[in-house]
Amino acid sequence: MSAVISPAPVSVRPLRTAAVVAGRFVLRFGLLAVLCWVWQRATEAAANPYFPTPLQILDRMRTLWFDGPASHLWTSAPLWTDVAPSLVRMLIGWLGGSLLGAAIGVSAGAFPTVRRMVDPAAQFLRALPTPAILPVFLIVFGANDVMRVLVIAFGCTWPVLLNAMQATGAIDPVARDTARTLRLGPRRRLVQVDLCYATPAILAGMRVGLALALVLMVLSEWVVATSGLGFFLVDSQRHFEFAGMWAAMVALGVLGYVFNTVFTALERRALRWHRHSRARHD
Amino acid sequence: TTDTTAAPGSGSGSGPATGGAAVVVDAPATTSSSAVYLGARNGEFAKAGVTVQAHNHTSSDSPLVGLLGNAYPIVWDNAADYLLAVQKKLAVTVVGLSDLGRPGQLEVLAKADSPIRSVRDLPGHSVAIPGTTSSCALTIPAQLRAAGLDPKSVKLVPVALPDEGSALQRGIVDTVCAPEPFLSTIRKTVSTRSVSDQFTGPLTDTLVGVYVTTTSYAQQHPDVIASFRKALAAENAALNADPDALRKAVPTFTRVDPSLAAGMKLPGFATNVTDTAPLQKLAELMQQAGMLTSTALPADVMAADR
Amino acid sequence: MSLDVLPRRAAARRGHRPALSTFVLGLSGLVLLAAAEEVVSRSGLVSTQYLPPASVILARLGELLTNAPFLADLGATAGSAVLGLVIAVPVGLVVGLVLGLVPAAHTATRIVVDLLRPVPAVAIVPLLVLVTGTGRASVVITIVSATVWPVLLNTIHGVRDVDGVALQTARLYGARLPRRLAEIVLPSAAPVIAAGVRVSIGLALVIAVAAELLIGTDSGVGAYLLAATQGGSHTDYAFAAVCAAGLLGLVVNWAARALERRFLPWSEGEPR
Amino acid sequence: MRVTDLGHSYPGLPQPVLHDVSFTAADGEVLTIVGPSGTGKSTLLRCLAGLLRPGHGEVCVLGKPVDGVPDGLSMVFQDYSRSLFPWMRVGRNVEFPLRAAGVPAAERRERTAESLAAVGLGDARRKYPWQLSGGMQQRVAIARALACRPRILLMDEPFASVDAQTRADLEDLTLSVRDRFGMTILVVTHDIDESVYLSDRVIVLSRPPATVAEQVTVDLPAPRDQITTRSDPRFVHLRADVAAHIRGDAAS
Amino acid sequence: MRVTDLGHSYPGLPQPVLHDVSFTAADGEVLTIVGPSGTGKSTLLRCLAGLLRPGHGEVCVLGKPVDGVPDGLSMVFQDYSRSLFPWMRVGRNVEFPLRAAGVPAAERRERTAESLAAVGLGDARRKYPWQLSGGMQQRVAIARALACRPRILLMDEPFASVDAQTRADLEDLTLSVRDRFGMTILVVTHDIDESVYLSDRVIVLSRPPATVAEQVTVDLPAPRDQITTRSDPRFVHLRADVAAHIRGDAAS
Numbered sequence A: 001m002s003a004v005i006s007p008a009p010v011s012v013r014p015l016r017t018a019a020v021v022a023g024r025f026v027l028r029f030g031l032l033a034v035l036c037w038v039w040q041r042a043t044e045a046a047a048n049p050y051f052p053t054p055l056q057i058l059d060r061m062r063t064l065w066f067d068g069p070a071s072h073l074w075t076s077a078p079l080w081t082d083v084a085p086s087l088v089r090m091l092i093g094w095l096g097g098s099l100l101g102a103a104i105g106v107s108a109g110a111f112p113t114v115r116r117m118v119d120p121a122a123q124f125l126r127a128l129p130t131p132a133i134l135p136v137f138l139i140v141f142g143a144n145d146v147m148r149v150l151v152i153a154f155g156c157t158w159p160v161l162l163n164a165m166q167a168t169g170a171i172d173p174v175a176r177d178t179a180r181t182l183r184l185g186p187r188r189r190l191v192q193v194d195l196c197y198a199t200p201a202i203l204a205g206m207r208v209g210l211a212l213a214l215v216l217m218v219l220s221e222w223v224v225a226t227s228g229l230g231f232f233l234v235d236s237q238r239h240f241e242f243a244g245m246w247a248a249m250v251a252l253g254v255l256g257y258v259f260n261t262v263f264t265a266l267e268r269r270a271l272r273w274h275r276h277s278r279a280r281h282d
Numbered sequence B: 001t002t003d004t005t006a007a008p009g010s011g012s013g014s015g016p017a018t019g020g021a022a023v024v025v026d027a028p029a030t031t032s033s034s035a036v037y038l039g040a041r042n043g044e045f046a047k048a049g050v051t052v053q054a055h056n057h058t059s060s061d062s063p064l065v066g067l068l069g070n071a072y073p074i075v076w077d078n079a080a081d082y083l084l085a086v087q088k089k090l091a092v093t094v095v096g097l098s099d100l101g102r103p104g105q106l107e108v109l110a111k112a113d114s115p116i117r118s119v120r121d122l123p124g125h126s127v128a129i130p131g132t133t134s135s136c137a138l139t140i141p142a143q144l145r146a147a148g149l150d151p152k153s154v155k156l157v158p159v160a161l162p163d164e165g166s167a168l169q170r171g172i173v174d175t176v177c178a179p180e181p182f183l184s185t186i187r188k189t190v191s192t193r194s195v196s197d198q199f200t201g202p203l204t205d206t207l208v209g210v211y212v213t214t215t216s217y218a219q220q221h222p223d224v225i226a227s228f229r230k231a232l233a234a235e236n237a238a239l240n241a242d243p244d245a246l247r248k249a250v251p252t253f254t255r256v257d258p259s260l261a262a263g264m265k266l267p268g269f270a271t272n273v274t275d276t277a278p279l280q281k282l283a284e285l286m287q288q289a290g291m292l293t294s295t296a297l298p299a300d301v302m303a304a305d306r
Numbered sequence C: 001m002s003l004d005v006l007p008r009r010a011a012a013r014r015g016h017r018p019a020l021s022t023f024v025l026g027l028s029g030l031v032l033l034a035a036a037e038e039v040v041s042r043s044g045l046v047s048t049q050y051l052p053p054a055s056v057i058l059a060r061l062g063e064l065l066t067n068a069p070f071l072a073d074l075g076a077t078a079g080s081a082v083l084g085l086v087i088a089v090p091v092g093l094v095v096g097l098v099l100g101l102v103p104a105a106h107t108a109t110r111i112v113v114d115l116l117r118p119v120p121a122v123a124i125v126p127l128l129v130l131v132t133g134t135g136r137a138s139v140v141i142t143i144v145s146a147t148v149w150p151v152l153l154n155t156i157h158g159v160r161d162v163d164g165v166a167l168q169t170a171r172l173y174g175a176r177l178p179r180r181l182a183e184i185v186l187p188s189a190a191p192v193i194a195a196g197v198r199v200s201i202g203l204a205l206v207i208a209v210a211a212e213l214l215i216g217t218d219s220g221v222g223a224y225l226l227a228a229t230q231g232g233s234h235t236d237y238a239f240a241a242v243c244a245a246g247l248l249g250l251v252v253n254w255a256a257r258a259l260e261r262r263f264l265p266w267s268e269g270e271p272r
Numbered sequence D, E: 001m002r003v004t005d006l007g008h009s010y011p012g013l014p015q016p017v018l019h020d021v022s023f024t025a026a027d028g029e030v031l032t033i034v035g036p037s038g039t040g041k042s043t044l045l046r047c048l049a050g051l052l053r054p055g056h057g058e059v060c061v062l063g064k065p066v067d068g069v070p071d072g073l074s075m076v077f078q079d080y081s082r083s084l085f086p087w088m089r090v091g092r093n094v095e096f097p098l099r100a101a102g103v104p105a106a107e108r109r110e111r112t113a114e115s116l117a118a119v120g121l122g123d124a125r126r127k128y129p130w131q132l133s134g135g136m137q138q139r140v141a142i143a144r145a146l147a148c149r150p151r152i153l154l155m156d157e158p159f160a161s162v163d164a165q166t167r168a169d170l171e172d173l174t175l176s177v178r179d180r181f182g183m184t185i186l187v188v189t190h191d192i193d194e195s196v197y198l199s200d201r202v203i204v205l206s207r208p209p210a211t212v213a214e215q216v217t218v219d220l221p222a223p224r225d226q227i228t229t230r231s232d233p234r235f236v237h238l239r240a241d242v243a244a245h246i247r248g249d250a251a252s
């Protein structure tokens, strides 16, 4: 099976030499290294307490989260009690919101009536300022994990919904007619044709949503919270613990990077068909 | 409600621009910063030789951010917030003391049908506080300690002030700690009982607010500091002298309804605005609450003038 | 010119889906939403003071929408959002084009982009205030830092998604890069990019108000909200202001969609 | 199947595409439709399949007026490459309608394998459509339509992209499935020989607005054979007849 | 144009698709390529057009080895519907290569109109490709290739979707543009008659791995004509010859 569809262009390439590998490494990490160096220099020069140097931030991150015993892989308790639950909430909210967005988006793209009904309400909800409607979530759902997950899901829905709606609406008419003549039930057509057709766009929306989910995770922990990465961020800021605040921001960046990398890998696998069928013979 | 629909911010600052660039003071439009709002209006500052204009600080961020970003030369800041910043070596210094806590100004409320009746009943329950550096975060542990209870036995939950009422009614928290005018608003909507009055007993006259500037501004403008202090002291004294006049004036620069303002509990205002003793006392409270590691105030806590 | 099919096609579409029923259907969705809110509000969960029912909010909304100072605030927020978008969309578009077309550029910047993306725009507000003060600039920068990503990512996706046969055809016919970009890549990616822009539009309004709230600006819906909640109990007005922001989003999106239909008629697929 | 007075216009065209097209097809009949490029053959097929609501007239399939895709109907699209789902392997593409119809797994597998083998793609099951040549894709589309064993099969230029030999094989396959399952088959084709060879009746469409210019009944003996049938003098005569109808019309 | 030892494999296929394909085409020659479906004709054309880097061997066009798309080359894709740009009207689609080449506006318009008229679509200029029938789209693709007056024209089953009459017209059009502009033309086709009628030489590809099984030189007199040429006894003979090569190979 893997023999039939191994990614086409790669295997034809000559063996990568060490130089090529090194070159790619530099390409991949060069900019980051340069920026880090500039950052270090600039913050050293500015000596502004609001802007600690990257090294100070790293050190703070170490003492915060990687101060534990070797038996716990050097991770310290706050990592598991503060950060991990935040991330679990974030992932659940992101997945839930994306699913919801895909479901509504695909249905709306496939059935114009649904679209005309859902669209204005969706556009309205989408533009409601999150911090201002957090209290509503708070009142309705209470100050618990469910509320925070819902806030995240609420925000992640829109990019997926809009992308899915666009893609499903623009489905190849021949493919749609084919689906109709194959007499698929509406559910099968929706799931196995429209949804599949929209997957690339949905995944692109989910990628936007992934970063948004981290942001919303932080926001959701600004209300009635006493733990979590978001709470830690504002609390550090309130206590003028700038290294801690920056540590939280860097942690968010790193987490976003990790999630995105994993997501990209999964996406590449899932969309192999798409790349090949679109790019055909290049 | 009509005043709510008016453009916000527009009613905030109103100093007569009597020549020279105005010193814009960023201060929330509450009774705490009455001195600036009223002093700017009645010419007290101009008389002392400095044109002051009050700017309504509405952000939930510390006013020190705007100060350090050079958006405003002088800001009103929560005194605890200021001391935290000083400990973190931010280059800020006090221009003058602002207001002091008085009974009835800050209370802990529980629902009327709640079993919580006094500080003694608090352990094991949660209290909504407006922020982790607010006066509530200091006075609640202090009262618990005074009652021989473990301060850690009460869960302090930060809740934005406008949301405290709904959080209490919805049962998200067991009690709320709020200042005026929010106290009155909550009492109007939710049937509550007072659990404790924060600024009583030894906590009366706890320092609440200070006017802060950056050390560099203080060095460059000692004359402004001096004039500001002079006017502040005079204005504070005037405020203390005629509380009813203040109650009348409150609706003119805050969003508090006149009906509410008429019965409002007012803070005290520091007359010796360069006194370090209230700061020292606050630092001790903060150390007990675990917010500060040392009670030592830096030598230049008060900006030098002239 | 009489054979110009575009307007006719639009007319056919309208004939097929009458504008009236579109309006009625859309309105019914909104009404359903309002009804749900009304039920929650009146369920006794909390006092209607804290969560006013939709009927009350609507009445207040009516008041606000005829109130000049509030409209000025709404305008200020919309202005910041538009300004932010005017910066973010071209930046996202151009950078997205480069990253979508030049794999090396994408590889080189990927880590940095992925690291920056999840940093919450609202968390950098205090830092921004330190550097750029409490004015409109901080709001706009916050908006830009948040809205550039959907455009950027959708552009990359759209550019990579151009049909290989179409692109090869263009190459075959000797079209050089600028022409391939302008006539093949952009039109083909345009619907996807437009979807990204619409995500950004909504986000811009959300972030504008959030930033105003955090910065404590002197004008804008955020400032209005702060003022309404500061003195105590004007939640009905606060909710009405929030809804006004939502309505603004609805209107802006409707305009964006109209523009899209006008300029990207192929974006909703070929007609059936 | 009965088509009565079918008419259709696309918005923006000055004249209708189809105009009063009427014909019937008996059960088990093979009809071919020929006519100039762009006359409305695909449009006609889409109306028959219930994909397009005709502006005028009526289509009855199995006694019922068509409103939506009728049961037991399959179609091979002219644009075959776009009608295969790129995310499914060939086997799944073929199997897909069977799953939707709830055919049990074992039978599904068997029918898929059988119809792929019938179009000469027995070993392409595990490939993706985009790994196949144009002609192979077209044959997958045919295999998919056959695997459903429809009662009515519509094919729009189904053998356009395959070589002569394969084409002949597919023609014979078409006739054999008709015999085996008693399907009613409509084939649009541009190949006049093919139209005669395959069908019981050739429907000649005129230039747009298309009407049925002529129906040529093909009375060639039943088990047809590529060599003997095509060399039958009646075949040659019919071919000329159809060509004349197409051309004659083109000249008018 | 010279093709030497061309070989290509797609990853995942057990055997190469093309294997040592070699032939040459003189300037102004018309070559047709025939062979079974899925043998590698389209792959070969893509290699010639520089769209696919062959795994092995070399293609020289106008004396230079191909690396990227050579200048003065046009191609009609088998997948014509995907190769038209749906966001451009037909006229703009045809004009596109001319704009790219910097042809002045007046000449562009004229050449567009001319080549659209040549394929019988003179009045389709302001339509969008998706408003056309399959055969019309295919003709737009041909018109586009012709409008740029390439020195080398590759066409992949270019007349598969048009009716017999139009097909004959397009065949004659092909020959006339060759005469008028001296183009070198390579046509992939499945129609044996067409391959003989059109070309100076027929290249027969074998089953995969495809090699050149045979090159049949067509020595029919120069101004060809649908009626006289096709009834020429040499034509009948050549046709049988090519068919035998394809079949003979198919049998082996």
Ligand SMILES: Nc1ncnc2c1ncn2[C@@H]1O[C@H](COP(=O)(O)OP(=O)(O)OP(=O)(O)O)[C@@H](O)[C@H]1O
Residues within 6 Å of the ligand: C271, D010, D011, D013, D017, D036, D037, D038, D039, D040, D041, D042, D043, D044, D078, E130, E131, E132, E133, E134, E135, E136, E161, E162, E163
């Ligand atoms: N979506 C559409 N909008 C407008 N006109 C259309 C549309 N689809 C087809 N037409 C027009 O209708 C006519 C008939 O198209 P149709 O596809 O039915 O032709 P056809 O007989 O199948 O041709 P071919 O043999 O070339 O496939 C053509 O002139 C075409 O331009």
Ligand SMILES: Nc1ncnc2c1ncn2[C@@H]1O[C@H](COP(=O)(O)OP(=O)(O)OP(=O)(O)O)[C@@H](O)[C@H]1O
Residues within 6 Å of the ligand: A280, A281, D130, D131, D132, D133, D134, D135, D136, D161, D162, D163, E010, E011, E013, E017, E036, E037, E038, E039, E040, E041, E042, E043, E044, E078, E208
């Ligand atoms: N992208 C691809 N990946 C893997 N295999 C491919 C790919 N493209 C083509 N093939 C295989 O290469 C072979 C030749 O394909 P090609 O399209 O060149 O055939 P062809 O001669 O043009 O056939 P047809 O006459 O049916 O168009 C086929 O067996 C096909 O399965």
Ligand SMILES: [Mg+2]
Residues within 6 Å of the ligand: D041, D042, D043, D078, D156, E133, E134, E135
């Ligand atoms: Mg057709």
Ligand SMILES: [Mg+2]
Residues within 6 Å of the ligand: D133, D134, D135, E041, E042, E043, E078, E156
């Ligand atoms: Mg091919």
